[in-house]
Amino acid sequence: QVQLRESGGGLVQPGESLRLSCAASGFTFDYYAIGWFRQAPGKEREGLGCSSSYDGSEYYADSVKGRFTISRDNDVDTVYLQMNSLKPEDTAIYYCATAFLPGSRCLSWDEYRWWGQGTQVTVAA
Numbered sequence: 001q002v003q004l005r006e007s008g009g010g011l012v013q014p015g016e017s018l019r020l021s022c023a024a025s026g027f028t029f030d031y032y033a034i035g036w037f038r039q040a041p042g043k044e045r046e047g048l049g050c051s052s053s054y055d056g057s058e059y060y061a062d063s064v065k066g067r068f069t070i071s072r073d074n075d076v077d078t079v080y081l082q083m084n085s086l087k088p089e090d091t092a093i094y095y096c097a098t099a100f101l102p103g104s105r106c107l108s109w110d111e112y113r114w115w116g117q118g119t120q121v122t123v124a125a
Contacts, residue, residue, distance in 0.1 A: 002026040002114040004034075004096050009119030012086055020081040020119060022096030030054065033099055033106035034079040036070065038092035038121075045095075050106035051079050059107050086123045093118040 008020040022034055035050040049060040049070050056072045069082040079096065097112035105111070 002098065004098060004114060004116035006094060006096055006116045006119040009094060009121045011122045011124065013125055014087055014123055016086055016123075017082070017084045018086060018121060020083070020094055020096075020121070022079045022081070022116060024077045024079075024098065027098070029077040030056070030074045031100065033101035034070075034072065035097050035099075035101075035106060035109065035112050036068075036079075036081045037095045037097060037109070037112075038090075039095070039118075040089075040092040043092075045109075046092075047107065047109035048081070050101070052104070052106040053100055053102040055103075057103065059104055061107075083121075086121075088123050091122050091124070092120075094121050095119075 003025045005023045033053045036048040039045040048064050051070050051072045058070045071080045095118045097115045099112045
């Protein structure tokens with residue numbers, strides 16, 4: 001059974017950093033892409049970036065490029081989202097998801113099949 005579990009969310013002040021984790025189980029982890037998404041109240045879900053199948057190459061949406069970094073540890077079946085210089089507009093529920101998506105196909109946000117439950121990130125003074 002495919003399972004994804006996000007953790008690391010919380011309340012931070014503007015300008016601070018936060019690292020989210022996505023722990024996976026139930027599938028061959030390094031074969032699958034992991035994507036990070038967020039959804040703010042009243043807004044559509046937004047794809048942020050991904051770690052692709054096989055080689056774990058990282059790709060990012062323009063909206064977060066330079067501030068957010070994805071890393072992957074296949075030894076512990078976990079992908080991380082490092083978020084720096086956080087802004088109030090980064091407040092959202094953050095999700096990870098997975099699918100078989102090699103290379104830049106991991107940016108195909110609509111192709112993700114399995115999802116975690118999400119973790120809340122709030123950026124406020």
